[in-house]
Amino acid sequence: MKVQVxxxxDNITIEAEVGEPILEVAKRAGINIPTGCLMGYCHACEIELEEGNNMCACISSIPSGTNYINIILYPDTGW
Structure with a gap:
């Protein structure tokens, strides 16, 4: 199933597959999400879904059950 992300x-939209890693989707869209440990411990890659849920992009994938998601990226000057 395709999901509009x-x-x-920056209002950059790309189509992704359910289950596709968020870091891979961002990379295809030309977006660099900072990473640290790549295991979800350091939270360098933390993103926020428009609904208010925070998650680490390095261990998260495109969720099922929706046709679109909005991912809010905040610059982290510490990384």
């Missing part, structure tokens, strides 16, 4: 605040 929009990365905010």
């Amino acid at each position: 929009t990365f905010l605040p």
Whole structure:
């Protein structure tokens, strides 16, 4: 199933497959999400879904059950 993914605040939209890793989707869209440990411990890659759920992009994938998601990216000057 295809899901429309929009990365905010840049408003970049790309189509992705359910289960596709979020870091891979971002990379295809030309977006660099900072990473650290790549295991979800350091939270360098933390993103926020528009619904208010925070998650680590390195261990998360495109969820099922929706046709679109909005991912909010915040710059982290510490990484």
